[in-house]
Amino acid sequence: EKHITLAQLKEVAQEAYNQFKSNTDGKNADYIPYLANIDKNLFGISICLLNGQTVEIGDTEYRFGIESVSKVHTAILVLRQYGAQKLLDMIGADATGLPFNSIIAILLENDHPSTPLVNAGAITACSMVQPVGDAKKKWDAIVSNITDLCGSAPQLIDELYKSESATNFNNRSIAWLLKNYNRIYDDPDMSLDLYTRQCSLGITAKQLSVAAATVANKGVNPVTKKEVFEADLSPKITSLISTVGFYEHTGDWLYTSGIPAKTGVGGGVMGVLPGQFGISAFAPPLDGSGNSVKAQLAIKYIMNKLGLNVFGGD
Ligand code: GLN
Structure with missing residues (x-):
């Protein structure tokens, strides 16, 4: 298994942030009136390693709808x-x-x-x-x-x-x-x-990356060290996420990103790389299937740049 350092993650996440920050594709969910009015320029990327260290870039403390x-x-x-x-x-x-x-x-x-x-x-x-x-x-x-x-x-x-x-x-x-x-x-x-x-719960990108890292860490929250669920449930959760995390585009997502992840129409995406880290990205504008455009771009960029893939990296 590849050893990824905090410094590497920081650098690549910052590159992703810079590269996609001004992307204006997609639009906020409009079938829920509250979501239509959220600032469409918000953008954050958060990664939590299994030792509890985190990378925070952009609006990772903003509370958005978890959906x-x-x-x-x-x-x-x-x-x-x-x-x-x-x-x-x-x-x-x-x-x-x-x-x-x-x-x-x-x-x-x-x-x-x-x-x-x-x-x-x-x-x-x-x-x-x-x-x-x-x-x-x-x-x-x-x-x-x-x-x-x-x-x-x-x-x-x-x-x-x-x-x-x-x-x-x-x-x-x-x-x-x-x-x-x-x-x-x-x-x-x-x-x-x-x-x-x-x-309708408000959550931050930072909180979601910790939740994802808890799944990646076999049920032990890497920040609080609390055992939240039994280790044998971890692969069950990741398999559920892998199969349907992006709805009708789940196959395309896995094929291009290499990471099981779950989206929400609030603009959040949370990804689990078992044994490595939890990652989340947040940006309100969505594609036609209700998945955040910039969050997808950012997570894909990070995975591909680092040569990471749940099915075997390079
Ligand atoms: N609350 C939303 C709904 O049920 C959640 C949808 C989503 O995030 N994909 O329509």
């Missing part, structure tokens, strides 16, 4: 509470090849919603969070799991939560279609609300 990156965190919580086999049985671990918000994902497989990393499976995951039936305690479990992974607490962006709750018609349909097929395990409206709220 779909939270699907990884809550999948981890479900793995912690239920174990790997139950997640497979009750949700699944398949690629969908479909956009994140696809309602068809539910109908594709007749036994489960396919993966916790698309909207359908993520709403099911929220329904599974224990204690089932208790919205308050479930929410506390979701937030405390994210806090463990990131090493510090996320903060609800109230305006984002309101904005998203008022416009989430598609997700409401997903929740009730899941109910129709008995693939949701708590009250559908409550599960949907937990999902919407977790997507």
Whole structure:
């Protein structure tokens, strides 16, 4: 395995930042009003090594909407509470090849919603969070799991939560279609609300790189040293991310970047390179599939420049 130093990472991340800073491609998510108005010039890159050292460039302390990156965190919580086999049985671990918000994902497989990393499976995951039936305690479990992974607490962006709750018609349909097929395990409206709220949590790029590094480090948070989950869950999490982290463009992403990563329409991307580091990048303008343009460019640049690849580097 290649040994990458902090100095090398700093240099290459700075190059990536300089090179893509003025890129104006893509546009902010506009189907959630709050996200449409975020400063489109924000840009940050954060890397956390497994010894806890970090690289921070640009806006890595800005709190943005975690959005779909939270699907990884809550999948981890479900793995912690239920174990790997139950997640497979009750949700699944398949690629969908479909956009994140696809309602068809539910109908594709007749036994489960396919993966916790698309909207359908993520709403099911929220329904599974224990204690089932208790919205308050479930929410506390979701937030405390994210806090463990990131090493510090996320903060609800109230305006984002309101904005998203008022416009989430598609997700409401997903929740009730899941109910129709008995693939949701708590009250559908409550599960949907937990999902919407977790997507509205404010997080920084720095926090996401620590969470990614916790996965890369077999469950031990490299900054706080806390064991967040059991080591054998780590490859399960990375496999989920690899399969569907960029939705219908996951194959293209892995092929060109060499790193399993998960995106969110808030502009964040979080990547896991097992045994090496966690990386995140944040920039609001998105491509047509809801993935941050500059975050993708930056992470690809860093991986390729350093000759790193989860399938074997040079
Ligand atoms: N909350 C958003 C939604 O469900 C998250 C989507 C995403 O980040 N891809 O539509």
